[in-house]
Amino acid sequence: xxxxxxxxxxxxxxxxxxxxxxxxxxxxxxxxxxxxxxxxxxxxxxxxxxxxxxxxxxxxxxxxxxxxxxxxxxxxxxxxxxxxxxxxxxxxxxxxxxxxxxxxxxxxxxxxxxxxxxxxxxxxxxxxxxxxxxxxxxxxxxxxxxxxxxxxxxxxxxxxxxxxxxxxxxxxxxxxxxxxxxxxxxxxxxxxxxxxxxxxxxxxxxxxxxxxxxxxxxxxxxxxxxxxxxxxxxxxxxxxxxxxxxxxxxxxxxxxxxxxxxxxxxxxxxxxxxxxxxxxxxxxxxxxxxxxxxxxxxxxxxxxxxxxxxxxxxxxxxxxxxxxxxxxxxxxxxxxxxxxxxxxxxxxxxxxxxxxxxxxxxxxxxxxxxxxxxxxxxxxxxxxxxxxxxxxxxxxxxxxxxxxxxxxxxxxxxx
Numbered sequence: 001x002x003x004x005x006x007x008x009x010x011x012x013x014x015x016x017x018x019x020x021x022x023x024x025x026x027x028x029x030x031x032x033x034x035x036x037x038x039x040x041x042x043x044x045x046x047x048x049x050x051x052x053x054x055x056x057x058x059x060x061x062x063x064x065x066x067x068x069x070x071x072x073x074x075x076x077x078x079x080x081x082x083x084x085x086x087x088x089x090x091x092x093x094x095x096x097x098x099x100x101x102x103x104x105x106x107x108x109x110x111x112x113x114x115x116x117x118x119x120x121x122x123x124x125x126x127x128x129x130x131x132x133x134x135x136x137x138x139x140x141x142x143x144x145x146x147x148x149x150x151x152x153x154x155x156x157x158x159x160x161x162x163x164x165x166x167x168x169x170x171x172x173x174x175x176x177x178x179x180x181x182x183x184x185x186x187x188x189x190x191x192x193x194x195x196x197x198x199x200x201x202x203x204x205x206x207x208x209x210x211x212x213x214x215x216x217x218x219x220x221x222x223x224x225x226x227x228x229x230x231x232x233x234x235x236x237x238x239x240x241x242x243x244x245x246x247x248x249x250x251x252x253x254x255x256x257x258x259x260x261x262x263x264x265x266x267x268x269x270x271x272x273x274x275x276x277x278x279x280x281x282x283x284x285x286x287x288x289x290x291x292x293x294x295x296x297x298x299x300x301x302x303x304x305x306x307x308x309x310x311x312x313x314x315x316x317x318x319x320x321x322x323x324x325x326x327x328x329x330x331x332x333x334x335x336x337x338x339x340x341x342x343x344x345x346x347x348x349x350x351x352x353x354x355x356x357x358x359x360x361x362x363x364x365x366x367x368x369x370x371x372x373x374x375x376x377x378x379x380x381x382x383x384x385x386x387x388x389x390x391x392x393x394x395x396x397x398x399x400x401x402x403x404x405x406x407x408x409x410x411x412x413x414x415x
Contacts, residue, residue, distance in 0.1 A: 013210050015224075017203040020182050025137030026070035027081065031089040037069050038093040042100035049101040050375040053382075056219050059104050063139075063180055063222075066097070072108060073134045075115050080131040087254065087328070088321025091261040095317070098265025099272070102382045103220040105262045107177040110142035113255040113413075114185050114197060114239075119328075120251050121243040129236060130199070133183070141181025141202070141209075143226040147173035153412055157228060159188045159198055165234045168198050172226040178202075178209045179222035186228060187241065197239040198231075206231040217378070217385025245411045248336035250327035253343045255413045257320050259389055260343065263350035264317055266386065267310050270357035270379040275303065277365040277376075299364050306360060309353045316346035333408060340409040341402055344395040351392045354383040390414040 028034045045062050052059055066072065074090055076082020090112065098105030118130050134140075146156060157170025168188050178184055184207065185197040200207050208227040213219070244251035282293035290296060320343040327339040358380035362369050369376050398415065401407040409415045 013212075014208040015179050015211050017201075018180050018182070021064060021068060021137055023068070023137075025068045025073065025135065027135060028070040028074050028083040028085070030083070031085045034071060034074050034083065034085050034089055034093055035096070037071060038096040041065060041069060041071075042096050045097065045104055046100035050378060052101065052220050053103070053378040054375050058180065058222060059101065059107075059220055060180065062101070062104055063107060066104060066108065067137050067139050071097075072111055072137070072139065073115070073131075075112055075119075076131045076134055077119055077127075080127060081135055082131060086321055087257060087324040088318045091257050091317050091321045094258055094261035095265040095268065095314070098262045099268040100265075101220075102262055102266045102269070102386065103218050105265055106218055106221050106386065109255075109258045109262065110144065110176060110185070111140040112258055113251075114140050114142070114199075116254040116328075117197065117241055117244050117251050118239055120249050120331075121240050126236065126239065130239075138182045139177065139180070140199070141175060141178035141184045141222075143172040143175050143178060143184050143186040143228070145172060145174040146170070147225075153414075155187055155189050155195060157186065157188045159190065159196070159233070159238075161190070162232075165232050166198060166238055168200065168228045168231040168233055170228045172228070174223060175209065175226045176221045176223045178226055179211060179224060181222075183237075184209075184226065185239070186226075186231070186233075188228075194240070194242040197241045198233040199237040199239060200228075200231050200233045204231050204233070215385050217381035217383070219381075245413075247331075248327075248333045248411065249331050250324050250336060250339050252409075252411060252413050252415045253320070253324050253327065253336070253339040256340075256343045256347060256390075256415070257317070257324060259386070260313075260317050260320070260346045260350045262386055263347075263354040263383065264310065264313050266379060266383045267306075267313070267350065267354040267357040270354070270361050270383070271303070271306050271310060273376055273379065274306075274357070274361045274364050277361075277369050277374075278303075281368060282364070282366045293366070302360060302364055306353070306357050309349065310357065313346060313349035313353050316342060316349055320346045336411075337402070337408040340415055341399065344398050344409065344415070347390075348392045348395050348399075351387040354387055355380075358383040 159166040206229040213223040
């Protein structure tokens with residue numbers, strides 16, 4: 001494989017790292033507490049979410065509150081001092097946060113996925129070391145995807161073994177959360193072409209994060225380009241991620257269910273905005289014969305339809321969470337396939353309702369809902385951007401092959 005030369009031309013635009021917070025994070029004690037914390041945080045996060053999107057203001061204080069709340073360690077196993085909540089609960093937490101601000105919900109996505117991977121593939125000593133960091137409130141960013149590769153699973157970033165450490169070189173994009181992370185897991189290949197997570201300190205020499213994310217949606221996910229120029233990573237922080245996909249494990253489904261939760265959160269936000277706008281600002285149509293927009297029979301039917309489809313997606317999301325729980329506890333071809341399939345079903349419905357609800361918002365709320373002062377288009381932009389992470393047209397193929405031909409889904413982070 002040809003390795004692209006690392007481009008360091010923009011290194012001068014590097015965003016400085018943030019220090020770890022002095023106080024250790026809270027540790028959640030139960031699934032119920034996790035949901036209470038999520039709802040409390042969401043009440044705060046939603047207040048300035050439109051302004052953060054409009055002006056691309058980084059959610060610095062919000063992110064600190066989120067990670068310090070204990071919600072970033074909710075899938076740390078109990079044997080290491082973590083809450084180990086159900087993945088149905090974890091998904092609901094991300095949905096609640098994403099309904100308030102979907103960018104903040106997405107920032108935690110890869111962190112929680114890496115925590116799950118450490119549980120799957122690391123030895124006990126490495127688990128103890130890295131889970132202790134997570135429980136203290138350390139945030140993982142990510143440096144997974146590459147901009148110029150043929151496929152998402154193709155990597156050019158590599159590391160060289162130097163005894164007690166490795167040296168990583170490459171360049172990454174779509175690095176959600178990396179700007180304000182404390183540690184940056186880097187997907188890099190060894191000499192055998194196997195993918196590892198090389199977890200580098202955010203302030204490691206040679207690791208540069210550039211604030212150049214320019215998407216029209218999910219604008220404050222703290223993403224950008226990551227340049228890796230001879231970055232040193234100790235072997236203690238080199239996680240054999242490939243082991244999560246060389247046999248059936250729940251790792252892929254876990255990465256996917258968090259995607260689903262972000263999208264159901266966006267759909268929930270859009271429906272809530274629709275109801276609020278129709279109840280407080282929209283006018284009745286001239287031919288409706290009613291005095292208020294909320295009495296319009298077509299609007300009533302449309303809101304009922306959207307809500308029904310959201311509830312269907314949420315039900316599958318919860319079902320997927322419990323299927324993942326079973327696959328984590330007893331990973332085998334059958335339990336893992338079940339988790340992948342129901343998560344794929346949820347991914348299809350969540351994508352469709354997120355796009356439908358954010359589009360229907362303007363049809364039902366009316367022309368004045370497009371005014372810049374409301375910034376309601378952020379929901380559509382966020383849905384359209386986030387649902388592109390992996391195409392649902394391939395999810396239909398996975399389902400068809402499974403139910404028709406008995407073919408289990410592929411083992412990778414997009415399935």
